[in-house]
Amino acid sequence: MPLPNAASTPIAFEKSAVRHGRQFKGVNSIGSEFATLGQVRLAAVEDMAHKAVRMELAEFQDTFFPLPEGVTADQHPQWPADIFDGLAAGDQLTEQEIQACFVTAVNDNDLIPGLKMSTSSEKPDVTDIGDFKQKPDAAIFKADSVPTDGRPHWADQLVTVEFKRYYPSQDPFDDRIDNKLESTAATRKEVRGQLIDYSEIVFRVQHRTALFMLLVINRKVRVLRWDRSGTITTRAFDYVDTPHLLCEILWRMSLLSDEQLGMDTSATRLHPSDTDYKLMDFLACESPSDAAYNERDLLPGELKTDRPIFKYVRDKFRKAVDSNWPRYRVEVPDGDTTRFFLVGKPSFYAQGMACRGTKGFVAWDVKAKRFVWVKDAWRLDYDRMDQEGTILSRLNAEKVAFVPTLVCHGDIRNQKTVTPDIWEAQRPVPPTAASSGATSISVSSTLVDPSPALPSAPSLKRSRAELETDDTLNGAEDYTLRRHAHYRVVVEEVALPLKDFAHGQQLVAIIIDCVEAHQEAVEKANIVHRDVSSGNILILPTVMPGRKKITWNGLLADWELSKPIHEAEPLLRPRQPPRTGTWQFLSVGMLTENPKTVEIPDELESYLHVLLYFAVRYLNSDCKDPAEFIESYFDSYTFQGGVYKCGARKRELIKVAGKLMVGDDEPLTFGSPMDDIFAQLLPLFKSHYKVQDFLRAKEKAAVPSTNTTSSSDASSSNATASLRSSSKLVALQKLFAKTVTVKHNPDRDAPTAEERTEAQLLADHNYVLLTLHQAQAKTDRWRKTDKVGDRVPDDYKPQVPLANPHAASARTMKRRRTTGVAAVLDGFPSLPVRLTQSQVPKVG
Numbered sequence: 001m002p003l004p005n006a007a008s009t010p011i012a013f014e015k016s017a018v019r020h021g022r023q024f025k026g027v028n029s030i031g032s033e034f035a036t037l038g039q040v041r042l043a044a045v046e047d048m049a050h051k052a053v054r055m056e057l058a059e060f061q062d063t064f065f066p067l068p069e070g071v072t073a074d075q076h077p078q079w080p081a082d083i084f085d086g087l088a089a090g091d092q093l094t095e096q097e098i099q100a101c102f103v104t105a106v107n108d109n110d111l112i113p114g115l116k117m118s119t120s121s122e123k124p125d126v127t128d129i130g131d132f133k134q135k136p137d138a139a140i141f142k143a144d145s146v147p148t149d150g151r152p153h154w155a156d157q158l159v160t161v162e163f164k165r166y167y168p169s170q171d172p173f174d175d176r177i178d179n180k181l182e183s184t185a186a187t188r189k190e191v192r193g194q195l196i197d198y199s200e201i202v203f204r205v206q207h208r209t210a211l212f213m214l215l216v217i218n219r220k221v222r223v224l225r226w227d228r229s230g231t232i233t234t235r236a237f238d239y240v241d242t243p244h245l246l247c248e249i250l251w252r253m254s255l256l257s258d259e260q261l262g263m264d265t266s267a268t269r270l271h272p273s274d275t276d277y278k279l280m281d282f283l284a285c286e287s288p289s290d291a292a293y294n295e296r297d298l299l300p301g302e303l304k305t306d307r308p309i310f311k312y313v314r315d316k317f318r319k320a321v322d323s324n325w326p327r328y329r330v331e332v333p334d335g336d337t338t339r340f341f342l343v344g345k346p347s348f349y350a351q352g353m354a355c356r357g358t359k360g361f362v363a364w365d366v367k368a369k370r371f372v373w374v375k376d377a378w379r380l381d382y383d384r385m386d387q388e389g390t391i392l393s394r395l396n397a398e399k400v401a402f403v404p405t406l407v408c409h410g411d412i413r414n415q416k417t418v419t420p421d422i423w424e425a426q427r428p429v430p431p432t433a434a435s436s437g438a439t440s441i442s443v444s445s446t447l448v449d450p451s452p453a454l455p456s457a458p459s460l461k462r463s464r465a466e467l468e469t470d471d472t473l474n475g476a477e478d479y480t481l482r483r484h485a486h487y488r489v490v491v492e493e494v495a496l497p498l499k500d501f502a503h504g505q506q507l508v509a510i511i512i513d514c515v516e517a518h519q520e521a522v523e524k525a526n527i528v529h530r531d532v533s534s535g536n537i538l539i540l541p542t543v544m545p546g547r548k549k550i551t552w553n554g555l556l557a558d559w560e561l562s563k564p565i566h567e568a569e570p571l572l573r574p575r576q577p578p579r580t581g582t583w584q585f586l587s588v589g590m591l592t593e594n595p596k597t598v599e600i601p602d603e604l605e606s607y608l609h610v611l612l613y614f615a616v617r618y619l620n621s622d623c624k625d626p627a628e629f630i631e632s633y634f635d636s637y638t639f640q641g642g643v644y645k646c647g648a649r650k651r652e653l654i655k656v657a658g659k660l661m662v663g664d665d666e667p668l669t670f671g672s673p674m675d676d677i678f679a680q681l682l683p684l685f686k687s688h689y690k691v692q693d694f695l696r697a698k699e700k701a702a703v704p705s706t707n708t709t710s711s712s713d714a715s716s717s718n719a720t721a722s723l724r725s726s727s728k729l730v731a732l733q734k735l736f737a738k739t740v741t742v743k744h745n746p747d748r749d750a751p752t753a754e755e756r757t758e759a760q761l762l763a764d765h766n767y768v769l770l771t772l773h774q775a776q777a778k779t780d781r782w783r784k785t786d787k788v789g790d791r792v793p794d795d796y797k798p799q800v801p802l803a804n805p806h807a808a809s810a811r812t813m814k815r816r817r818t819t820g821v822a823a824v825l826d827g828f829p830s831l832p833v834r835l836t837q838s839q840v841p842k843v844g
Contacts, residue, residue: 029584029631029634029635029798030627030630030631030635030792030796030798031631031635031798032351033792034796034797034798037132037134037197038190040132040193040197040351041190041193041194041196041197042189042190042193044193044196044197044200044352044353045189045192045193045196047352047353047354047355048192048196048230048231048353048354049182050182051229051230051231051354051419051481052173052181052182052230052231052232052233053181053230053231053232053233053419053422053423053426054173054175054181054232054233054234054235055232055233055234055422056234056235057223057234057235057237057245057249060223060225060232060234061248061249061252063422064212064225064260065249065252065253065255065256065260066252066260067252067255068255071255073248076247076248076251077110077113077251079109079111079243079244079247080109080243081243082243083105083109083111083243083247084102084105084239084240084243084246085240086101086105087101087102087105087218087219087239087240088219088240090165090167090218090219090240091218093165094165095137095163095164095165096121098163098165098216098218099119099121099137099138099163099216100119102163102216103117103118103119103138106250111247111250111251112140112250112251112253112254113251113254114142114143114254115140115141115142115143115158115253115254116140116141116142116143116146117138117139117140117141117161118138118139118140118141118146118147118148119137119138119150120135120136120137120138120139120147120150120151120152120153121135121136121137121138122135122150123135123149123150123151124151124152125151125152125153125154125324126151126324127154127155127205127322127324127325134152134197134198134201135152136152136160136161136162136198137161137162137163138160138161138162138163139152139153139157139158139159139160139161140157140158140159140161140214140253141153141156141157141158142156142158154201154202154205154206155205155206155325155326157202157206158212158261159211159212159213159214159253159261160198160199160202160211160212160213160214161213161214161215161216162194162195162198162213162214162215162216163216163217164191164215164216164217164218165217165218166217166218167217167218167219167220167236168188168217168236169185169187169188170187170188170191170217171183171188171191171215171217171220171222171236172188172189172191172192172195172215173188173192173222173233173236174188175235175236181233195213195215195224196353198213199211199213199226199353200351200352200353203226203228203353203357204346204349204359205325205326206263206264206326207263207264207266207267207328207330207376208262208263208264209227209259209262209263209264209415209486210225210226210227210262210418211225211226211227211262212224212225212226212253212261212262213225213226216239217236219238219239219240219241220236220237220238220239221236221237221239221246222234222235222236223249225262225418225419226353227262227417227418227419227484228353228354228355228356228357228378228417228484229354229417229418229419229420229481229482229483229484230354230417230419230420230423230481231354231419232418232419232422264412264415264486265413266330266331266412266413266415266486267328267329267330267331268328268329268330269326269327269328270326270327270328270329270342276327276329276342276366277327279342279364280321280327280342280344280364281321283314283317283321283364284314284317284318284320284321285318286314287309287314289304289308289309290308290309290310290311290313290314291303291308291309291310291311291550292310292311293310293311293312293496293541293550294502294541294550295502295506295541295549295550295551295552296549296550297548297549298543298547298548298549298550302547303543303547306543306545306547307543308543309370309371310541312496312541313362313371313494314371316347316362316494317344317362317364317371319345319347320343320344320345320346320347320361320362321344321345322344322345325344325345326344327342327343327344328342328343328344329341329342329366330342330343330363330374330376330488331412332374332408332409332410332412332488332489332490333408333409333410333411333412334407334408334410335408339365339366339367339407339408339490340366340367341361341363341364341365341366341372341374341490342363342364342366343361343363343374344361346359346360346361346376347360347361347362348360354481354482355378356377356378356379356380356484357377357378358375358376358377359375359376359377360373360374360375360376361373361374361375361376362494363490365407365490368407370492371494372407372490372491372492372494373404373490373491373492373493373494373495374488374489374490375388375488375489375490375491376486376487376488377486377487377488377489377560378417378484378485378486378487379484379485379487379560380482380483380484380485381416381417381483381484381485382483386563387409387410387411387487387489387560388409388487388489388558388559388560389406389408389409389410389489390409391527391559391560391562392404392405392406392409392489392491392559393406394525394527395521395525395527395559398520398524398525399524400517400520400521400524400525401513401516401517401520402513402514402516402517402540402553402554402555402556403517403521403555403556403557403559404491404492404493404555404557405491405492405493406489406490406491407490407491407492408489408490409487409488409489409490410487410488411485411486411487412486412487412488413486414485415485415486416483416484416485416486417481417483417484417485419481420480420481420482420483423480423481424480427480493540493555495538495539495540495555495557496538496539496540496541497535497538497539498510498534498535498537498538498539498610498614499614499617499618499790500539501539501552501614501618501787502552502784502787503782503783503784503785503786503787504615504619504670504672504674504782504783504786504787505672505673505776505779505782505784506552507611507614507615507619508611508673508674508677508772508775508776509552509554509776510537510539510552510553510554511537511554511607511610511611511772512554512769512772512773512776513553513554513555513556514532514537514554514555514556514607515604515607515765515768515769515772516765516769517554517555517556518532518556518603518607518765519764519765519769521556521562522565522600522765526564526565527559527562527563527564527565528562528563528564528565528598528600528603529556529559529561529562529603530561530562530563530580530581530598530603531558531561531562531580531581531582532556532581532585532603532606532607532610533581533582533584533585533606533610534582534584534585534610534613534614535558535582536556536557536558537554537555537556537557537610538554538555538556538557539552539553539554539555540552540553540554540555541553561580561581581598581606583635583637584609584613584634584635585606585609585610585613585634586602586606586609587601587602587603587605587606587609588605588646588650588651588654588655588685588689589601589602589605589689589692590602591637591645591646591647591650591651592645592646592651594643600762600763600764600765601685601688601762601763604762604765604768605654605685607768608678608681608682608685609634609650611674611677612633612660612678613630613634615670615674616629616630616668616791617630617790617791617792618787618788618789618790618791619670619672619674619786619787619788620670620671620786620787620788621668621669621670621671622662622666622667622668622669622671623662623668623791624662625662626791626792627791627792627793627796628799629649629662629668630792631798631799632647632649632799633647633649633650633653634647634650635647636648636649636650638651653682654682654685654686654689655685655686655689656686657682657686658682658683658685658686658687659678659679659682659683660678660682670786671786672781672782672783672786673775673776673778673781673782674775676771676774676775676778677771677772677775680771681768681771683758684758684759684761684762684767685762687751687754687755687756687758687759688758688759688762690751690755690759691751691755691756691759692759694749694750694751697749
């Protein structure tokens with residue numbers, strides 16, 4: 001069902017952006033909303049753990065700074081041997097003095113012909129980019145665009161430069177120990193977080209494939225390269241004693257093309273004199289023909305077309321056309337041709353550096369002359385993983401309702417991350433572990449260990465390509481970095497975020513649409529979504545046929561993690577890891593079992609979690625502390641046997657109690673048909689888990705145990721135990737001689753027939769849809785005023801901050817493990833340092 005003007009990805013929560021200064025995608029943990037700069041950086045360090053690789057300077061130089069054809073190394077300029085002698089007494093200089101002396105030496109000696117270095121450590125950028133008003137020390141710019149106001153000018157930076165005074169205490173990397181590159185000292189981790197943050201900002205503001213960075217620490221310098229898979233760094237070398245090494249690097253840098261410097265050449269920067277730039281200004285202007293988008297009956301002739309430009313769409317484009325942000329003309333493949341779109345400031349971006357780096361834009365389609373939604377991401381680059389556009393094309397062909405309408409899509413100019421290639425060149429292909437004994441996937445879908453203890457399985461050796469793509473090997477990513485390919489997909493719809501719903505009845509109606517979209521995808525296209533979450537359920541104002549009414553429909557977006565349902569072999573060769581989704585909205589089963597394939601009941605439970613989240617956060621209820629409830633129910637986790645699992649409150653309410661409560665058995669109610677929904681559906685999930693637990697226990701009991709104790713040892717042990725306990729046994733038997741013997745009944749905990757029937761109601765979508773429709777239809781009990789605004793106060797203090805400075809280091813905690821859940825593949829994983837370790841609530 002083609003639906004006009006909706007987004008395939010969510011717009012960021014504006015209030016959240018005010019709180020933490022960043023436009024995160026969708027809903028993050030409460031800790032993310034209230035994060036400080038220090039917490040964000042510590043979280044970045046945890047997220048980037050084990051994603052750095054060392055490269056020798058000569059190899060780095062030849063690989064990334066090759067000389068142009070016809071230029072030889074001996075043609076370099078003559079550099080004075082004492083060019084950096086002013087920095088010889090580095091220990092006695094302040095950081096500002098090191099910075100000033102270094103920049104002067106570079107510029108005065110024209111070490112980067114055609115480029116200049118400029119400082120920016122005193123003033124933040126005027127651009128509102130959610131960067132906590134950060135002030136990086138310096139950067140390299142093209143000579144004709146060197147800033148003169150002492151600000152960072154993130155949009156124009158070619159190479160970022162950072163200065164530190166103390167070596168090695170402020171060096172984020174450690175060259176002394178092979179394969180343990182990332183230092184775990186607190187100060188050094190702080191610097192690493194700072195560099196990660198700077199690189200992320202440049203990628204956010206610009207269209208990039210990579211970023212080079214100079215890190216000057218006293219007399220030492222490192223050259224770094226960042227991409228969406230990780231970081232490559234040279235060893236630190238003394239540029240005062242060996243100035244020619246740095247001078248040659250800078251000279252070679254000046255000879256690089258924009259593409260070699262890491263610029264995305266598929267995105268053409270626009271300037272105020274360009275026609276497209278002026279067109280964007282014109283398109284951002286208010287137009288009397290723009291339609292109001294509130295739900296209403298339309299007056300005769302009020303709309304001239306079935307596809308009007310809604311006011312909110314142009315408003316979003318106007319925000320994107322920010323004079324302080326760069327504008328681009330980006331290309332997107334369309335079969336054998338290429339289409340072009342005009343974009344400015346992203347409506348949202350995913351936080352994190354080594355990730356998909358998703359950005360969403362309200363864009364102008366140059367060919368069709370209309371507003372569309374452009375999603376720019378670094379998708380996972382493996383065989384057997386369909387591009388999102390391919391999936392949308394299939395859904396559109398099957399006329400699945402309430403999903404985005406594909407315009408065009410494709411990989412961008414074969415742009416791929418390089419860091420995995422360098423990583424793998426330094427490491428032999430490991431033997432793979434048998435799937436039955438593999439370690440579960442990390443909290444972060446890209447978290448890897450540079451030097452894991454490889455399992456011994458010589459008979460199961462496979463190529464690295466097989467290792468990376470065989471999802472039955474849960475521990476595969478312990479041994480390699482994730483590969484990413486640059487990708488864009490364009491859809492017709494520009495939508496509203498779910499938090500913009502007007503009242504509870506409308507919220508339920510939007511959820512209904514998205515459940516129906518999920519049902520049709522399963523039944524018509526044999527596809528399961530696998531990431532039902534708050535950010536992927538959107539609102540689409542729609543002109544109904546006949547132009548008599550505008551209705552707010554739901555839109556189920558972001559299908560990139562979806563996969564076909566293979567009835568014959570559901571677990572043998574999944575097309576994506578079965579451990580994907582958003583922690584806050586995953587089912588109890590997905591957060592508990594290890595591993596587990598996403599099934600229909602899991603997806604239906606996720607819809608229930610989304611509904612509960614928005615009901616508690618925005619609707620009137622008797623929940624006295626919604627922020628605490630949200631944090632403990634959605635953000636919490638438990639830690640069992642070295643594995644992060646479902647939080648206690650979610651597990652207890654869904655699996656044990658089967659009813660909504662706050663505190664000690666206090667009911668949580670909304671005074672509307674919303675109560676009917678939870679009262680009818682929660683018991684079904686309780687029964688579902690009882691049936692699943694019973695079946696799992698029976699299956700486990702049917703497996704014969706393996707006794708590794710020798711017969712002689714067992715005989716000796718049994719004899720000793722018999723002598724020790726025989727007299728006590730006789731006494732106890734006499735004591736309870738007249739008591740009825742309690743016989744063990746393996747089926748005592750078997751689910752009742754009623755519970756089995758209830759569980760079966762979750763096998764498909766129909767009963768959940770019936771319940772939602774019945775509640776939504778009770779118009780006389782709904783109040784249009786039940787939405788009372790965001791009930792999470794601006795001054796809320798999270799129980800656990802975004803990152804814990806005392807958390808286990810990347811080296812001591814080699815692999816953070818979950819029950820097989822990779823939180824969102826974009827950016828920071830949603831746990832564990834972002835979440836709350838839960839205390840088991842009392843449930844009656």
